Amino acid sequence: MTTTLNRRLGDGILRHAAVRPDHIALTVQGRDLGYAEVADTARRWAALLVEAVGGRPRRVGVFAYRSRVSYLGVAAALFAGAAFVPLNRKFPQSRTRTMMERAELDAVLVDAASLPQLPELLRDLPKRPLVLLPDTLRSDAPDLGDARVLDAADLAAMSPLDGFPEVSPGDPAYLLFTSGSTGTPKGVPVTHGNVRAFLESNQDRYALTPGDRPTQTFEQTFDLSVFDLFMAWENGARVCAMDPLELIAPFKYLERNGITVWFSVPSVAAVLRKRGVLTPGTMPTLRWSLFCGEALPRAAAEAWQAAAPGSVVENLYGPTELTIACTVHRWDPVSSPAACVHENVPIxxxxxxxxxxxxxxxxxxxxxxxxxxxxxxxxxxxxxxxxxxxxxxxxxxxxxxxxxxxxxxxxxxxxxxxxxxxxxxQQVKVSGHRIELGEIEAVLHRAGAVEAVCLLRPGSRLAAVVSGVTDPGALNDACAAALPAYMVPSAIHIVDAMPVNANGKVDRPALARRLDQESAGG
Missing domain, CATH: 2.30.38.10 (Luciferase; Domain 3)
Known part of the structure; x- marks a missing residue:
């Protein structure tokens, strides 16, 4: 039976803070935060947002990475009635600045480790957002020009927000930017109603309880992270934010933290299988093993099921525009292998x-x-x-x-x-990230290539083929400066002219065959 959730994404935090205040809501950077602490802190930050903006803010950036600020900043934005906009200091600054400009942020919360990038991001920004520094004093911050800055002392002095601004199901809960074919990230506003429908379907399916401990393997600029946070917080569970290095060998982390719900891109399972470490019974605490973001190989599903024999393995599918995931296949060791196509699990x-x-x-x-x-x-x-x-x-x-x-x-x-x-x-996925190949090609054109074609190669590698240039190093530098690391081609090939098909268009299959021949010959 479906349990209707409150309209505001994040209200579950308040509900569970009232009935189980000391229950852990979040484990991050080795620190445990209880529901009461999360609710109280986020409400204080929300109160300052509302007061400083002069009413309900519309969009609040969260420029932080796997920290207390990155997670509680999301809750604070929602309590203030705003849509949160996740920003990532590991992205090129030019990309982050474009996101900030297009989102027209009313405010941005920044953690200490991301703060050094902020002066450059704010420079010449058409709309200067209010800056909140929850874990930094103004005296320790770099020069932020004429930006209005509120620091940790200001936030600590605030009383928690009461009388939360009203939100409707059609109001955006968050705004994510995905890869765009024009070279500019495209924004996807996801409403409270969209997320509520998703969470209700998933709670009916997974029945999370306060005793569950889901992982947070995703970066918050990846919409799959929303599943972990709000499936946990709406149901009183404890979300455990893993460091990316822990994904290399997650078994001790899972055991130490008693993880019950695993959620990651399939490539994590594929890599662990390739390394030969998915041995039977190595993940006994899991009751759900969920994968999404790219194709799930049959062999990876089989190996993971053996390693987590007490868990149900599921393959989820869905683009950001359909709110995190929209189809699901439950792996059955008996019947699923025969249902696989191209050695991939059905969606x-x-x-x-x-x-x-x-x-x-x-x-x-x-x-x-x-x-x-x-x-x-x-x-x-x-x-x-x-x-x-x-x-x-x-x-x-x-x-x-x-x-x-x-x-x-x-x-x-x-x-x-x-x-x-x-x-x-020409959209592909690499390590779970959806990529428009045209965005990479646009960067190569801007860097001087007369023609540029990007291809997905075996092993989920990106390769670029260009004409009209003699120095691939300059193109590499341009890609590294403008694109996240997962979008930078692993190889750039220079040709005199592109092959074309009967319609006069670049023949991508012919280019792929040429690269295959070069690899075989090399």
Missing amino acids: GRPYPGLHPLVVDEDLRPVAAGGTGELCMAGPQTTPGYWRAPDLSAERYFAHEGRTYYRTGDLVRLQNGEFVHLGRND
């Missing part, structure tokens, strides 16, 4: 209340069992791209009274479940 059945539609290139429904692009409508479908009506019109369309989002993923319905057959555009 499964849609969540309750969602309406799938498989269409051809003209958006016409395909025959039952036919291959086509997966589109989805329902309460998890986000309202469109942030201030980009033309882009929204390309990806969202109406059909029989419903608004569908076009995923760009090719699927086929097989025995009542969807299997994933690839992409119908």
Whole structure:
């Protein structure tokens, strides 16, 4: 039976702070924070946000990384009635600055480790946000020009916020920026109603309790992190934020912290399997093992199931525009292997209340069992791209009274479940991150390439082929300066001219074959 959650994302923190104040809500950087402490701190920060902005802020940036500020800042923004906008100091500063500018932030919370980047990010920003420094004194901060700054002392002096600003189901809960084909990140506003529908479906499925301990393996600029935080906080559980280094050998961490819910990209399982460390019975505390963000290889699912014999293994699928995940397949050691296609686990059945539609290139429904692009409508479908009506019109369309989002993923319905057959555009996933190859190509063009094509190679490696340049080093430097590390090509090949097909377009398959031949010859 579905339990209706409060409308405001984050209200679960307040509810559990009242009934189990000392129960741990968050473990981060070796520190345990109880529900009462999380609620009290976030309410103080929210009170200062509301007072300093002069009312309800609309969008609050959280420029912090796997810290107390990064997680409690999210709660504070929500309590203040704002949408939170996660920012990542490990991204190139030019990318972060673009996100800040496009989001038109009213305020930004910054942790001490991210603070050194802030002066450059604020420089010449058209709208200067209020700056909150929860763990830094103003005297220890760098020169932030004419920005209004409130520091740790100001925040500590505030009384916790009462009388929270009202939010409606259609208000954005968070704004995420994903890779864009024009070279500019595109914003996806996700509403409170979108997230509530997702959480209700998942709680019906997973039934988390205060005794559960989910992992937080994802960076907060990755929307899968929302599952960990709010599935935990809405249900009184304890979310455990792992350091990325702990993913290399997570077994001691899982045992030490009594982890019951694992959630990561499949590549983590694939790497552990390749290293030969997923030995039977090594993860006895897990009761759920969830994977999302890219294809889950059959061999990785089998090895993980053996290593976590007491857990149920599931493969989730979904783009940001459909709120974290929209289909799921439950791994069955007996029947699932035969259902795999291209050695990948099926993406499964849609969540309750969602309406799938498989269409051809003209958006016409395909025959039952036919291959086509997966589109989805329902309460998890986000309202469109942030201030980009033309882009929204390309990806969202109406059909029989419903608004569908076009995923760009090719699927086929097989025995009542969807299997994933690839992409119908030039969007790929690397380590769970969705990437528009055109964004990388745009950077290469700006750096001087006359022609530029980026390809996904075996082993989830990115390779670029360019013409009109003689120095690939300059292109490497340009990519490193403008793109996150996971988007930087591992190799750049220079050609005199690109092969073209009968339509005069660059023949990407021919380029891929050429690279294959070069690899074989080398």
